[in-house]
Amino acid sequence: MLSPVSTDSNHHPLNGTDATEHSVGADLPRAIATLNEEETYRALLTATHWATLDHAYGSAAEAPKRLAELLAQDQTVRTKALDYLHYTLHHQNTLYEATAPAALYVAAILPNPRTTRTVDKGHNSFPGCMRAELLLWIASVADAVTDEADVLSRRHGFPLDDYPPAVSIRRIRPQLYSAAVAYVDDTDRPTAEAAITACIRLLDDPRLLHHRAALVPGIRQILGTSEQWQHRERAIDALDTWGEDSTGLEGQQNPFLFCDSDTPTDNGSRPIDTNEGYSEPPPF
Structure with a gap:
């Protein structure tokens, strides 16, 4: 198994203040080691001043309650909490001030056995593993700050370096990678595929480039042989981009084949509701 990376960051991922002001969050690998304590989960949520941060619909004051529900007993509650990640904290694949601390929390709870519980996947799909869905959400968040995303943003006059939420996500990529890489060999195939997908996105970070070679076998053997053509295409794209x-590897045999709304999107995010393309009204 690939070993997690560590980070010696001394700054909070959102505002650059000294980590001692925030008790948790700056050194996620060490925090993960003690996350069997409920008090630690609460600390990860209370260390952030959510009410001062925004998401797609305004203040993120309700975020601690909604994020805590990712570990709820009830599958319907867990599913709604997962939708909150996608459609409020990362609505339309946009990054908000609240996205980075939410990503740290999601990464931190991955080792919790409760993330192996199921969530609803779609109208025509069986329930799926929460951990795999959380990893796909991390992949979607990381996709918004890749080199390719930066090129596209600059082309439209909006470099990512000028957008604080993007800067925040870029700053915590080593922590997110450390959490995701632990599952690239997972015995649950969807979880392993999701972990590799997340790692591919995160390995654009200059601090992590040296980990690419170790991920190549998993990309070829797991992602490249996935039943989902999106994963196979992603494997081919990553290997080609990395010079591997x-x-x-076989991608989509019929590029014009219609993919219904219950299949994963190209960036690994949750299936999109057929109601105008979103599960909630857009914030405009």
Whole structure:
């Protein structure tokens, strides 16, 4: 198994203040080691002043309650909490002030056995593993700050370096990678595929480039042989971009094949509701 990376960051991911002002969050790897304590989960949520941060619909004051529900007993509650991640904290694949601390919390709870519980996946799908869905959410968040995303943003006059939420996500990529890489060999196939997908996105970080070679076998053997063509295409794209051999991997056989709304999107996010494309009214 690939070993997690560590980080010696001394700054909070949102505002650059000294980590001692926030008790948790700046050194996620050490925090993960003690996350079997409910008090630690609460600390991860209370260390952030959520009411001062925004999401798609305004203040994120309700975020601690909604994020805590990711570990709820009831599957319906867990599913709604997961939708909150996608459609409020990362609405339309946009990054908000509250996205980075939410990502740290999501990364931190991944080792909790309760994340192996199921959530609703879609109208025509069986329930899926919460941990896999959380990893796909991390992948979607990381996708918003990749080198490719930066090129597109600059082309439209909006460099990511000028957008604080993007800067915050970029700053915590080593922590997110450390959490995700632990599952690239997971015995649950969807979880392993989701972890590799997240790692691919995160490995654009200059501090993490040296981990690419270790991920290549998993990209070829797991992601490249996935039943989902989106994952296979992602494997081919990653290998080609990294200068690795993608020979033998098969992508989408019919590029014009219609994919219904219950299949994962290209960036690994939750299936999109058919109601105008979103599960909630857009914030405009």
